[in-house]
Amino acid sequence: MTPLAQVLAARIRAHGPMSLADYMADCLLHPAHGYYTTQNPFGSGGDFITAPEISQMFGELLGLSLAQAWIDQGAPDPFTLAELGPGRGTLMADILRATKALAGFHAAMRVVLVEASPRLRGIQAQALRDYQPAWADSVQDLPRHPLFLVANEFFDALPIRQFQRAGLGWRERLVGLSGEALAFGLGPVVPIEALTERLADTVDGDVVELCPQAPAIMAEIAARMADKGAALIIDYGGWRSLGDTFQAVLAHQPVDPFAAPGQADLTAHVDFAALAASAYPAAHGYTTQGAFLSALGIAQRSARLAQNLSGTALQSHLAATQRLTAPAEMGTLFKVLALHPAHHPAPPGSV
Ligand code: SAH
Numbered sequence: 267m268t269p270l271a272q273v274l275a276a277r278i279r280a281h282g283p284m285s286l287a288d289y290m291a292d293c294l295l296h297p298a299h300g301y302y303t304t305q306n307p308f309g310s311g312g313d314f315i316t317a318p319e320i321s322q323m324f325g326e327l328l329g330l331s332l333a334q335a336w337i338d339q340g341a342p343d344p345f346t347l348a349e350l351g352p353g354r355g356t357l358m359a360d361i362l363r364a365t366k367a368l369a370g371f372h373a374a375m376r377v378v379l380v381e382a383s384p385r386l387r388g389i390q391a392q393a394l395r396d397y398q399p400a401w402a403d404s405v406q407d408l409p410r411h412p413l414f415l416v417a418n419e420f421f422d423a424l425p426i427r428q429f430q431r432a433g434l435g436w437r438e439r440l441v442g443l444s445g446e447a448l449a450f451g452l453g454p455v456v457p458i459e460a461l462t463e464r465l466a467d468t469v470d471g472d473v474v475e476l477c478p479q480a481p482a483i484m485a486e487i488a489a490r491m492a493d494k495g496a497a498l499i500i501d502y503g504g505w506r507s508l509g510d511t512f513q514a515v516l517a518h519q520p521v522d523p524f525a526a527p528g529q530a531d532l533t534a535h536v537d538f539a540a541l542a543a544s545a546y547p548a549a550h551g552y553t554t555q556g557a558f559l560s561a562l563g564i565a566q567r568s569a570r571l572a573q574n575l576s577g578t579a580l581q582s583h584l585a586a587t588q589r590l591t592a593p594a595e596m597g598t599l600f601k602v603l604a605l606h607p608a609h610h611p612a613p614p615g616s617v
Pocket of ligand 1: 294302308316317318319350351352353354359366380382383386403417418419420423424
């Protein structure tokens with residue numbers, strides 16, 4: 267049993283079963299035992315690899331899309347360039363390098379990183395030391411300036427609750443104990459207001475997921491970009507997700523989500539329809555990562571970088587291009603939700 271499993275088992279014995287969201291929140295961000303607070307998640311020696319860690323092209327193209335939106339909107343000064351959940355800071359470093367030559371962009375921007383893990387804040391400070399970023403605990407704390415924002419694999423890390431359809435009501439999937447071991451159980455049948463519209467597209471026994479923190483985060487982002495701004499949200503998931511997508515990954519392998527709490531990464535697919543609905547009145551574009559990167563010219567950028575490479579470096583560069591865009595790899599499972607004020611054009615690549 268991990269130390270966190272002991273803490274959680276004691277809590278369940280004292281207070282009864284907990285929601286999956288409470289379980290996820292402690293597994294990921296418990297101050298002493300949480301995954302993001304204690305582990306090294308990223309890269310080949312970690313548990314998973316994300317798009318910015320696969321190739322610099324990902325951040326470069328996102329940066330150019332945001333920069334074009336900034337130009338299209340009259341180059342607001344000052345503006346906030348924000349990232350949610352920046353991990354090792356690689357994506358923001360690539361965005362900043364790609365936009366360096368754009369007149370006025372760096373002079374007008376204030377870089378703000380929303381990061382919960384003190385350990386990762388330290389790594390980000392190192393990666394971005396030339397740009398004097400500031401950190402915020404939540405989107406509510408972002409400066410009240412036009413907001414240009416990216417979030418890659420942030421929303422999948424937010425805690426979810428799961429509900430199983432039972433007639434016209436729902437039973438919550440709860441984390442309890444079976445003997446000494448953590449295990450799923452089902453709560454009583456109750457009506458869930460937020461799931462009323464899902465009665466139309468589900469049948470008995472179907473599981474649907476809700477991300478309780480997402481609506482307030484999206485509303486706050488939309489509020490910052492009522493007049494000017496843009497947001498690019500990239501993650502795996504779909505439009506109106508259905509079914510159990512909760513998963514645990516340890517050392518690049520799927521594992522039982524109750525086997526090693528605090529030591530495995532826990533995620534769920536992102537329901538982009540729910541995100542977009544909470545971002546009213548912002549307009550949105552929605553496409554796949556593959557289509558987005560292709561529209562922004564990843565083929566040309568890849569060919570340009572390939573000119574200076576040979577041997578295994580060239581092979582791995584070509585493999586990275588494929589990995590980001592091919593339907594069988596990240597190209598189709600990963601989606602891009604782009605938000606923008608309705609009176610401005612969408613960020614390039616996103617429609
Ligand atoms: N965007 C990075 C890292 C993705 S991992 C990349 O693409 O490589 C998820 C990131 O979100 C980590 O930096 C994690 O510490 C952070 N995070 C998770 N939950 C958070 C929360 N509730 N508030 C702020 N940051 C959070």
